[in-house]
Amino acid sequence: MGSWFSRRDFLPAGLKADRVELDGNRIRVHARSLDASAACPRCGTVSRHVHSKYWRRPADLPAHGREVELVLLVRRFRCRAVGCPTKIFSERFPPDVTRPHARRTSRLHELVRHIGIALGGRPAQALAGRLLLPVSKDTFLRSVRAKTEGVVADPRVVGIDDWAWRKGQRYGTLICDLERRKVIDLLPDRDPATVEAWLRARPGIEVVARDRNGGYGGATARALPDAVQVADRWHLLENASTAFLAGTCQPFARLSG
Ligand SMILES: [Zn+2]
Numbered sequence: 001m002g003s004w005f006s007r008r009d010f011l012p013a014g015l016k017a018d019r020v021e022l023d024g025n026r027i028r029v030h031a032r033s034l035d036a037s038a039a040c041p042r043c044g045t046v047s048r049h050v051h052s053k054y055w056r057r058p059a060d061l062p063a064h065g066r067e068v069e070l071v072l073l074v075r076r077f078r079c080r081a082v083g084c085p086t087k088i089f090s091e092r093f094p095p096d097v098t099r100p101h102a103r104r105t106s107r108l109h110e111l112v113r114h115i116g117i118a119l120g121g122r123p124a125q126a127l128a129g130r131l132l133l134p135v136s137k138d139t140f141l142r143s144v145r146a147k148t149e150g151v152v153a154d155p156r157v158v159g160i161d162d163w164a165w166r167k168g169q170r171y172g173t174l175i176c177d178l179e180r181r182k183v184i185d186l187l188p189d190r191d192p193a194t195v196e197a198w199l200r201a202r203p204g205i206e207v208v209a210r211d212r213n214g215g216y217g218g219a220t221a222r223a224l225p226d227a228v229q230v231a232d233r234w235h236l237l238e239n240a241s242t243a244f245l246a247g248t249c250q251p252f253a254r255l256s257g
Contacts, residue, residue, distance in 0.1 A: 010063070012097040012105060015072075027066045032073040038091035040079040049078040051088050058098045060105045062132035070105065072098070108133070109143060116140035117183060120163055120171065144174075144186055155184060155202060159209040160216050162190055173216075178209060192219040199223035 007017035011031055021028040037048045053075050060068040072093075079086045090100075098105045104112065112135050115124045125137040144163075155177040163174040163186065173187040173195055187194050192215030199205060200223040209230040210216040220229055 011070075012094075012107060014094050014097055015070075018073075022066075025066050027063060027068045028071050029060070029068065030071045030073070033075075033091060033093065035091075038075070038077050038089070040077070040081065040084060040086055040089055041092065042086040042089070043079065043081045043084040045079055045081040045084065047077040047079055049080065051076040051078050054090075056098075058103055058105050059108055059134050061108050061111065065132070067132050067134060070098075104135075112140065113143040116144045117163075117174070144183065154204050155179070156204060157207040157209070158184070158205055160195060160220075161211060178207075192216065195219040196223045199227075 196219035
């Protein structure tokens with residue numbers, strides 16, 4: 001026997017839905033934080049003194065064949081801590097809800113990123129249209145790149161593969177840390193010299209998984225002559241559905257099995 005499903009259950013944790021509005025082919029969910037207070041980002045003092053309000057409109061996962069937009073109430077609080085130079089600050093939502101200034105909820109952003117990694121820009125955009133995801137091909141590129149930022153990686157086992165905007169048109173090189181199962185870099189082209197320079201800067205790499213064709217083998221041999229090369233029959237572009245369903249770079253894990 002199931003339990004009743006409330007409006008709140010449709011939203012990321014920590015939000016409350018005030019009302020749900022249908023506007024043509026779009027569902028608008030007016031939502032707010034469940035917290036009555038917020039911590040000053042500079043000094044950490046918790047404040048309940050609301051100064052003003054505004055609204056953000058991040059896109060969320062589609063539902064019932066319609067696009068979904070959150071109309072998210074954001075409160076500005078006063079910080080009254082003595083000596084804190086921040087007088088007014090906007091509340092922050094948990095990172096799994098949405099990031100500051102983001103145009104999408106985090107769960108939609110993750111979905112976009114996985115589709116972008118699996119398919120590349122142009123095919124990803126076509127699929128996104130069918131899935132009612134309001135995303136441009138540039139957004140796919142940015143979402144893949146954003147994930148590679150701030151990765152302090154000293155990788156030992158990497159996978160190298162092409163990453164394309166459209167089928168048949170090469171665009172760049174995607175590099176995954178296969179042990180951490182993360183995309184760690186997106187190189188602007190698939191020139192072996194670019195890959196070679198990248199590998200040369202990371203002498204700690206011991207194993208490189210790559211496809212059987214192309215110049216990645218030569219680049220690896222020149223940059224890291226002692227590294228073990230593993231022929232990887234799995235291609236990001238050709239096995240998109242697996243990557244999409246797995247939700248990570250998980251297909252690479254087969255190499256160690
Ligand atoms: Zn403060």
